[in-house]
Amino acid sequence: MKTVLITGATGDVGSHLRRELAGKYKLRLSDLRPLKNKSKNETFYSVEGPWEGILRANIIGCYNVFEAARRNGVKRIVFPTSNHAVGFYRRERTIDHRVYPKPDSRYGVSKVFGEALGSLYADKYGMEMFMVRIGNVHPFPLDKRRLSIWASPRDIAQLVSIGIDHPDIKFEIVYGVSGNKRSWYDNSNAARLGYRPQDDAETHAEETLRKEKPGDPIAELYQGGIFTVAEEVPNPAAPKKTSVKTKGRKKK
Ligand code: 15L
Numbered sequence: 001m002k003t004v005l006i007t008g009a010t011g012d013v014g015s016h017l018r019r020e021l022a023g024k025y026k027l028r029l030s031d032l033r034p035l036k037n038k039s040k041n042e043t044f045y046s047v048e049g050p051w052e053g054i055l056r057a058n059i060i061g062c063y064n065v066f067e068a069a070r071r072n073g074v075k076r077i078v079f080p081t082s083n084h085a086v087g088f089y090r091r092e093r094t095i096d097h098r099v100y101p102k103p104d105s106r107y108g109v110s111k112v113f114g115e116a117l118g119s120l121y122a123d124k125y126g127m128e129m130f131m132v133r134i135g136n137v138h139p140f141p142l143d144k145r146r147l148s149i150w151a152s153p154r155d156i157a158q159l160v161s162i163g164i165d166h167p168d169i170k171f172e173i174v175y176g177v178s179g180n181k182r183s184w185y186d187n188s189n190a191a192r193l194g195y196r197p198q199d200d201a202e203t204h205a206e207e208t209l210r211k212e213k214p215g216d217p218i219a220e221l222y223q224g225g226i227f228t229v230a231e232e233v234p235n236p237a238a239p240k241k242t243s244v245k246t247k248g249r250k251k252k
Helices: 012-021 051-071 106-125 153-165 188-192 201-210
Strands: 003-007 026-030 076-082 128-134 171-176
Touching: 003 012, 012 026, 012 153, 051 076, 051 106, 076 106, 076 153, 106 128, 106 171, 128 153, 153 171, 171 188
Parallel strands: 003 026, 076 128, 128 171
Antiparallel strands: none
């Protein structure tokens, strides 16, 4: 049985993976937060936030993990990058794993950093890198935008398992989403590696759309949604009539 370290194990994706992958791999868990602080219904999302936090966790932390892996002879990393690495593509575009990054936030920039570091470690040190641009992992799609980027827990677990077990990975980028009818992604690279999603957000569409409230008009244009306008400090260059909403998002 392979030993797999899950970093961020108390986070939302980490919690689903712990449950879905238990029994398949020997799991080692790590997080800055104590595991027992998380009760059943709580979720932790990584979101746009103060640069200092992103720098510490997603840039310096990411470098430290990759470097520790290299120095200790770890062969493969499955890296949770994000749809926010490419969130400034417009919603009418279908994008694949070859598009140029278009981060929608400092958080998105930190994910592009992780992808770049993975590319360097693959080319320079021969490490194997599986980059999963995760949409949103949740038992059901949370809103209209998530109908296009949703990943069910069992689908994301299937994709992560491919990332761990596929015999021929050098450096791959895939989208961590279910087989959504409204997808903005051409996920053919994941399909090529054997990914067969079992779920489609469309089965939840009616209920999801019934609860949908009008969103920020700029955010609505882009795949990254509210991340494209979220600001800790208001952006003086923002168009005047745009209300910058960050409400409803939990700060870490
Ligand atoms: C992400 O990258 C976040 O980690 C996740 O918490 C969600 O906010 C997701 O993107 C999303 O776009 O919905």
